[in-house]
Amino acid sequence: MMQVLSALASLKLTLLGMVLLGIGAALSYGNPVETSIWVLVMPLALLAINLAAAILTNPRINRQPGLLVFHVGLLGMVVLAGIGRLTHLDAHLEIGKEQAFSPELLMDVRKGPWHAGALDKVVFTQGGFTVDYAPKLRRGLTHSQVFLPQPDGSMLEIDVGDDRPLVLERYRFYTTHNKGFAPVLTWIPEEGERVSGRVHMPSYPLFEYKQDNHWIPPGTEEDIKFWLQLDTGMTLEDAWVLDGRNSSGVLVVTSGDQRVELKPGEETQLPHGRLRFDYLTTWMGYRVFYDPTIQWLFFVSVAGVFGLGQFFWKKLSLTAWTDDDSPTDNNNGTANKRGSV
Amino acid sequence: MNIVAEQPWLWAGLLAYLVATLVAMWGLSPRLVGSESVQSHRHERIVLGAIVLGVLLLTIAIAVRWVRIGHGPWLNLFELLMSQLWSLGLIYALLYWRLPGLRPSAAIVMLVMWILGSWVLLLEPADSYFPATYYNVWKWSHVGLGKVFLALLLAGVGLGGVMILRLTERGRRWFRAMPTDAVIDKLAWRLMMLALVFDSLMLITGAVWAQDAWGRYWAWDALETSAFFTWLLLAVGLHIRLSYKVPPWASGVMIISIFVLAFVTYFGMPYVSTVAHKGMV
């Protein structure tokens, strides 16, 4: 048993594991989603076994508290990162002003097989937003308004944006550059119930030149095309603030060879019903992130570095920095003493 | 050409570095073996004084630019090079002062510094703009730790260079005033160990910042991958020395490779991927 452990604890295996990890990192570069996770998992598993064996058997590591804390920290990080991958959730969300969050709104969801967060307990309602722009359309701070219901029935208004995420049930909602306008429409069919909804136009101002979308009313085959002509005060030369409240739009509706321009409150008759442009509103795009290990990762990594710091401090303060305490050597280019650092 | 306010200060700072470089090189000359000022290390005071003066002038250059454009030197290459010249000079001056054993290697260190120095002279001091993600407080610790990390590597390059140059007769004469290779090697790897501490902290604070800024702490983008390689190579270097006898010149090659990787991470990666550290529409 001990022999097996000692073999597994070989420092040469460490070097091999590190080289394999380097190759895995190179393969993962730029494309962590498409690269097989195994190119990282295999070398990390090898290093973890190697390191665990070394911690158990090698007195050079387990008799030196600082070094031990550091290496245990490394092991802890690998384990935590693994748990993180198994339990994480990553997604995007587009949510309209005055719309309440619901888990069905999440898009591009990627999650680990053990993900078990309480997403259904996340409750908030999106408000408006503003985004500051410097000249040449350089995006500055985003202020997105979010309402949280309070136990007394009132709504708490908070401001999130950029590096101030909305954190609910450990889900972190980060505003993104993806945000824009949405006409709120009501469809009044010849027969049946009227429906109201919003059509999200592409991200603004990124797709300022193609604010279009289309919609097929339920029960029909009529493809209605929308084009939104916006007036947001956007300028290239000066700083400006993107704000839904200071923006207006005219909705160009095309169906077949019929084309009409609607202002908010106006409606038009189409072959299968009437379409009303109620008003113009906005939507905000979030990146949703859930990983229950991030605080632990932070804590373990900092503790590890402190261990390393302590180890070095002790080691470095024991011997002078530039005295020769390894008299086996001269400056003729011969080898230094093993591990003489 | 339009000269902006910080440029004269930058040039003056580089001039001071030039003096430090030349005097450091002068001090190595085999012809000066008997020279009184070299024997009594008086020229080292000039080297130290010139680096400190350069740092002061660069401080003014950075401050003047900061006032002019309204934010610190965090963003474009001109700013990154200028602030690295400042911090590398500052930290190296401290090491030079506290560790007399490494002083002659300043000739190598200052020559390497001129890669940055001549590069910054070729760049337009274009204004940069301040993206939303840069208001984050972690920026300060991330950048600060990275500066210490790179400076420690740079000092290591000086020592690594000495161990390599000492393979030749001429190199042995240039660096005759330095301790044995064994001592230099020990000192160099101590600097590498400290570098690993600062590198690790830089990666941790960078990950926290990335989580805040982009909603993920690690995503193998160009900068992150390159920074990880540097960290891993440092670990490999330290571990190779645990398993094998490493001749001093090979030790020097390892240290220089680590520095080259770090250098590419800092100054090459912004070319590969600009989005990582900039804001989008």
Ligand code: HEM
């Ligand atoms: C993966 C990243 C790793 C890093 C960054 C790292 C870093 C370090 C450092 C800086 C030292 C001190 C070097 C010295 O005293 O000269 C050290 C020592 C040591 N490491 Fe690691 N290590 C890592 C992984 C491992 C693994 C996987 C093992 C498993 C075998 C291991 C085993 C050891 C041992 C046995 C020492 C002994 C130190 C001594 O003799 O003083 N390390 N490591």
